[in-house]
Amino acid sequence: MxxxxxxxxxxxxxxxxxxxxxxxxxxxxxxxxxxxxxxxxxxxxxxxxxxxxxxxxxxxxxxxxxxxxxxxxxxxxxxxxxxxxxxxxxxxxxxxxxxxxxxxxxxxxxxxxxxxxxxxxxxxxxxxxxxxxxxxxxxxxxxxxxxxxxxxxxxxVSDIHPLVWKKAIVNCVFNSVCPLLETDNGIFHRNAQALAIARRMIDECAAVAAAQGFSLTVQEIEDSLLHISRLSDGQFISTLQDIREGRPTEIDTLNAEIVRLAGKLPVSETRLLGELTAIKSKLNLTT
Structure with a gap:
C-alpha cells in the first residue's frame, strides 16, 4: 500500500x-x-x-x-x-x-x-x-x-539539493508575484514587467544559494521559471489557491526562509514581496 x-x-x-x-x-x-x-x-x-x-x-x-x-x-x-x-x-x-x-x-x-x-x-x-x-x-x-x-x-537523481534550491527560488517568484497580482502562472512569459521583477528576485536568491554552497546560474533559474510558466499557463499557483480559500500558505518556507538564510546579503525585493504575500494570506484566513 x-x-x-x-x-x-x-x-x-x-x-x-x-x-x-x-x-x-x-x-x-x-x-x-x-x-x-x-x-x-x-x-x-x-x-x-x-x-x-x-x-x-x-x-x-x-x-x-x-x-x-x-x-x-x-x-x-x-x-x-x-x-x-x-x-x-x-x-x-x-x-x-x-x-x-x-x-x-x-x-x-x-x-x-x-x-x-x-x-x-x-x-x-x-x-x-x-x-x-x-x-x-x-x-x-x-x-x-x-x-x-x-x-x-x-x-x-544522485543529488537533490541543488534542484531543491533552484525550485525554491522559482517558487519564491511564483508564490509571491502571482498571488499579489491575482494572476496565473503564465504571467512571466506573457508580461515583460512581471518577468523583470522575477529577474531581480532571481538575482537576489541565486546569491543566497551561492553563499550556502549551491552554484546556480541566474539564466538556468530563469529558464526553469519560463518553462514552468509556459507549460502551466492558465493554472494558479498553490499560494494563490490557498489565499482564495482562506487557508494558510507555505510562504514562510520560501521567501521568508531565503531572507533568514541571506544574513547580510541584499534581498529587499524577495523580502518585500514575501511579507506582502504573508500579510495578504493572514487577512484572508477563515480559521
Whole structure:
C-alpha cells in the first residue's frame, strides 16, 4: 500500500494516477471517510477513481508520501515517529525535512501543477519528470520505480539539493508575484514587467544559494521559471489557491526562509514581496 498524507490537489491527482497504474493507494486525511470519488482532468484525457481514505492510524508498512502543506511537517513527523516505512516529501520550500529524524527520508521536487476545478475535480498539468533524491536511506531506485507512472513521472537523481534550491527560488517568484497580482502562472512569459521583477528576485536568491554552497546560474533559474510558466499557463499557483480559500500558505518556507538564510546579503525585493504575500494570506484566513 502507498499512503499519501494530504488530500489537496497534488495528493488527489497522484492517488488517482497511482491507482490507474495498478498500485494500492490510500489517501490520509483528518476527516475519516471510506472513499473519495476523484476526477483528474489531464490535457488529453480524464481519469476517474474512488480512492480509499484513511487516517494516520491506518498507515502500515508501505511508502508514505507527504503532499500536505509543509507547515504541517512538525506535527506529521511526531505522528510518524514509529513508522518504519520510507517517507517522501512532495513539497516546496527549504528546510522542510528538518522535523523528520527517524525515517528513511527522500525529497521530490514537484514539476507539475494541479488545482481544484470543482468538488472532486482536479485539473492537472505535468511540466517535467519530478526528480527524487535521498536525504537519508538506500531505497531510492525502488521508490522511484514504485511511484513512476505515465501521467505523473518521477526520476531518481544522485543529488537533490541543488534542484531543491533552484525550485525554491522559482517558487519564491511564483508564490509571491502571482498571488499579489491575482494572476496565473503564465504571467512571466506573457508580461515583460512581471518577468523583470522575477529577474531581480532571481538575482537576489541565486546569491543566497551561492553563499550556502549551491552554484546556480541566474539564466538556468530563469529558464526553469519560463518553462514552468509556459507549460502551466492558465493554472494558479498553490499560494494563490490557498489565499482564495482562506487557508494558510507555505510562504514562510520560501521567501521568508531565503531572507533568514541571506544574513547580510541584499534581498529587499524577495523580502518585500514575501511579507506582502504573508500579510495578504493572514487577512484572508477563515480559521
Amino acid at each position: 502507498i499512503y499519501i498524507i494530504g488530500a489537496g490537489a497534488i495528493g488527489q491527482a497522484l492517488a488517482v494516477m497511482l491507482h490507474y497504474a495498478g498500485k494500492e493507494v490510500m489517501l490520509i486525511r483528518r476527516t475519516p471517510a471510506r472513499s473519495l470519488p476523484i476526477t483528474v482532468q489531464l490535457p488529453a484525457e480524464n481519469l476517474e477513481a474512488n480512492i480509499l481514505v484513511g487516517t494516520l492510524a491506518d498507515i502500515g508498512h508501505g511508502p508514505v508520501l507527504i503532499t500536505a502543506k509543509s507547515f504541517a511537517n512538525a506535527a506529521i513527523a511526531v505522528k510518524l515517529r514509529d513508522v518504519k516505512a520510507p517517507v517522501v516529501l512532495l513539497q516546496n520550500g527549504l528546510g522542510i525535512e528538518a522535523p523528520f529524524s527517524n525515517q528513511s527520508l527522500y525529497r521530490c521536487v514537484l514539476l507539475v501543477t494541479s488545482q481544484f476545478d470543482g468538488e472532486g475535480v482536479v485539473r492537472f498539468k505535468p511540466v517535467s519528470a519530478c526528480p527524487v533524491g535521498t536525504i537519508r536511506g538506500n531505497q531510492l531506485d525502488e521508490l522511484v520505480k514504485t511511484l513512476d507512472n505515465p501521467w505523473f513521472r518521477f526520476e531518481a
